[in-house]
Amino acid sequence: MLLTTEDVKKIAYLARLGIENHDLDSYTKDLSNMLDLMTRMNELDTEGVQAMAHPLDQVQRLRSDLITETEQREHFQAIAPQVEDGLYLVPKVIE
Amino acid sequence: MYNKTIKELAQGLRSGEYSSVELTRHFLARIKQYQHLNAYITVTEEMALRAAEVADARIADGDATLLTGIPIAQKDIFCTLGVKTSCGSKMLDNFIAPYNATVVEKLDQAGAVMLGKLNMDEFAMGSSNENSYYGAVKNPWNTTAVPGGSSGGSAVAVAAGLTVCATGTDTGGSIRQPAAFCGITGLKPTYGRVSRYGMIAYASSLDQGGPMARSAEDAAVLLQVMAGFDQKDSTSVEYPVPDYLAELNKPLEGLKIGLPTEFFGDGLSANIAADLDNAMNAYRRLGAEIIELSMPTLKLAIPAYYVIASAECSSNLSRFDGVRYGYRCAYPADLTDLYIRSRGEAFGKEVKRRILMGTYALSAGYYDAYYLKAQKIRRLISDDFKSALSKVDVIMSPVTPTNAFGIGEKTADPIQMYLEDLYTIAINLAGLPAMSIPAGFSADKNGSPAMPVGLQIIAIILPKPGY
Numbered sequence: 001m002l003l004t005t006e007d008v009k010k011i012a013y014l015a016r017l018g019i020e021n022h023d024l025d026s027y028t029k030d031l032s033n034m035l036d037l038m039t040r041m042n043e044l045d046t047e048g049v050q051a052m053a054h055p056l057d058q059v060q061r062l063r064s065d066l067i068t069e070t071e072q073r074e075h076f077q078a079i080a081p082q083v084e085d086g087l088y089l090v091p092k093v094i095e
Numbered sequence: 096m097y098n099k100t101i102k103e104l105a106q107g108l109r110s111g112e113y114s115s116v117e118l119t120r121h122f123l124a125r126i127k128q129y130q131h132l133n134a135y136i137t138v139t140e141e142m143a144l145r146a147a148e149v150a151d152a153r154i155a156d157g158d159a160t161l162l163t164g165i166p167i168a169q170k171d172i173f174c175t176l177g178v179k180t181s182c183g184s185k186m187l188d189n190f191i192a193p194y195n196a197t198v199v200e201k202l203d204q205a206g207a208v209m210l211g212k213l214n215m216d217e218f219a220m221g222s223s224n225e226n227s228y229y230g231a232v233k234n235p236w237n238t239t240a241v242p243g244g245s246s247g248g249s250a251v252a253v254a255a256g257l258t259v260c261a262t263g264t265d266t267g268g269s270i271r272q273p274a275a276f277c278g279i280t281g282l283k284p285t286y287g288r289v290s291r292y293g294m295i296a297y298a299s300s301l302d303q304g305g306p307m308a309r310s311a312e313d314a315a316v317l318l319q320v321m322a323g324f325d326q327k328d329s330t331s332v333e334y335p336v337p338d339y340l341a342e343l344n345k346p347l348e349g350l351k352i353g354l355p356t357e358f359f360g361d362g363l364s365a366n367i368a369a370d371l372d373n374a375m376n377a378y379r380r381l382g383a384e385i386i387e388l389s390m391p392t393l394k395l396a397i398p399a400y401y402v403i404a405s406a407e408c409s410s411n412l413s414r415f416d417g418v419r420y421g422y423r424c425a426y427p428a429d430l431t432d433l434y435i436r437s438r439g440e441a442f443g444k445e446v447k448r449r450i451l452m453g454t455y456a457l458s459a460g461y462y463d464a465y466y467l468k469a470q471k472i473r474r475l476i477s478d479d480f481k482s483a484l485s486k487v488d489v490i491m492s493p494v495t496p497t498n499a500f501g502i503g504e505k506t507a508d509p510i511q512m513y514l515e516d517l518y519t520i521a522i523n524l525a526g527l528p529a530m531s532i533p534a535g536f537s538a539d540k541n542g543s544p545a546m547p548v549g550l551q552i553i554a555i556i557l558p559k560p561g562y
Contacts, residue, residue, distance in 0.1 A: 003455075007455075008451065011451050011454050011455050011458070012451060013435075014454050014458060015409060015413075015438075015450050015451060015454040016413075016416075016431065016434040016435050016438060017435065017438050017439055017442070017447060017450055017451065017454075018435045018436050018438060018439015018440065019439060019447065020439075023444075027447070027448065027451065030448055030509050031448065031451055031452060031455070033508075033509070033510050034401060034405075034448070034452050034509070034510070035452075035455075037397065037398050037401065037510060037513070038398045038401060038402055038456075038465060038469075039398075040395065040398045041395055041398045041399060041402070041465075041468050041469060041472055042468075043395065044392065044395055044472060044475065046468060046471035046472060046475070049471040049474050049475060050471070050474055051467055051470035051471050051473075051474065052470055052471070052473040052474035052477060053300065053470060054300060054330065054526075055286045055287075055300065055477065055524070055525060055526020055527075056285075056286060056287060056332060056526055056556065058287070058330065058332070060329060061329055063326070072193070075193055076193055076419075076420075078191075078193070079189075079190060079191055079193060079420045080418075080419050080420055081417060081418070081420075081421075081422075081423035082423070088418055088419055090418055090427075090430050090433060091427050091428070091429050091430050091432075091433055092429075093429075093430050
């Protein structure tokens with residue numbers, strides 16, 4: 001296997017993604033198989049090839065620096081898990 | 096009424112044969128009758144009936160488009176103001192979209208009547224519609240088979256007459272593969288042709304919305320409204336939108352059709368190869384010329400795609416953090432615990448696999464080996480298509496290697512599922528337009544039921560003048 005369960009734990013933490021302990025082995029196996037599939041890319045020499053980020057090679061468009069959005073705080077916060085006085089609430093970060 | 100075309104229905108609405116309210120009720124009743132197919136996540140009955148009343152008034156006033164009063168349905172990946180937009184995930188099960196996607200806005204303005212939101216693989220990741228938080232969708236031709244994915248609900252709703260037409264999205268085949276499995280027409284437009292504003296992002300450099308319908312004509316009517324430049328989408332292309340209906344009945348005399356030998360080799364079911372052979376003979380009789388091509392980089396499309404799509408997915412889905420909207424775990428101990436548990440409890444297995452894979456591919460020390468390498472292969476695949484399409488007008492190929500497989504048949508091994516997308520994925524990497532059209536009905540094994548077979552047509556980005 002290309003990855004260990006320790007690797008998967010580390011990746012999951014980087015992604016802030018909870019994985020149940022009893023699922024670790026199956027993720028390790030699946031991810032190792034995925035990596036194995038991906039290493040097939042090495043069959044092709046890509047020396048000197050320019051990477052392609054956008055299928056039409058477009059560049060980022062610019063727009064005039066004008067205010068286009070209106071203030072909709074209440075509207076957007078209506079679907080938030082927890083708000084108070086117009087602010088999003090999360091557990092205390094600074095003691 | 097459920098098997099009429101948009102043009103026929105528009106005629107019926109104008110002649111007063113039926114009203115949009117009657118038409119809408121007809122489809123709402125069918126949705127209830129065929130609930131076991133699980134095509135819809137949300138049915139917006141009241142909204143639909145109100146929209147139908149408005150449409151009837153518009154038709155009476157002579158202020159109607161072809162789509163005015165026509166029942167349609169939206170894949171649940173498009174944000175719909177005031178309506179749950181789940182993206183097939185527990186993460187967004189409580190998400191009432193605060194705005195409309197551009198596609199939704201445009202179809203509303205055209206007067207189309209939205210019946211509801213369609214089932215899909217969670218965050219559009221899947222090829223069978225088995226990854227939905229709302230359960231698997233069933234293929235109407237054989238309810239023990241998958242409809243394909245990720246736009247499985249869209250394909251089923253169209254095929255079973257639970258809507259006239261539907262929207263879908265396609266990142267690696269998610270419109271074309273379910274269209275093929277369900278025997279309908281599905282078009283993935285050129286990347287950037289249809290606005291991605293309000294379309295929940297999976298892999299931003301590959302995602303594209305498009306129409307799913309029962310005929311090329313219906314797909315053209317729908318695309319006509321969906322397509323066009325949008326200031327709100329930074330990757331939207333500023334190409335003029337042609338009159339798609341006017342392009343439909345061009346003769347095929349002299350059309351050069353390329354067949355990549357790589358797409359007709361090992362792994363393709365004999366029944367699909369035979370159906371496509373029949374289709375090629377039909378094109379020959381219509382005066383087209385068939386030319387064999389070789390595109391050697393195609394075999395690397397799957398690994399390159401899964402690197403790029405996973406990387407972009409891990410980045411896009413980092414926005415679901417349990418803070419501003421969506422699922423939040425109970426009693427978080429601290430902020431990190433809130434992130435980890437909210438995401439861990441609300442994402443399904445396939446989504447987690449791709450987030451993990453993408454996080455790994457983008458992490459320090461691996462970027463060049465995976466993401467950069469994949470982007471370079473993407474260039475080579477795109478060049479391969481450009482060179483092939485300089486010799487022919489269109490490329491044709493199978494859409495899927497096999498008929499629709501059984502529900503549960505491929506869930507144990509994700510790699511097997513990825514290989515399903517063999518013929519569709521390279522097109523997204525190159526950003527090309529491609530569609531799946533019905534090309535036959537055949538059984539892949541003795542004793543199995545005959546199932547729909549699709550044919551893929553791949554074209555260049557801008558139409559070459561007068562082929």
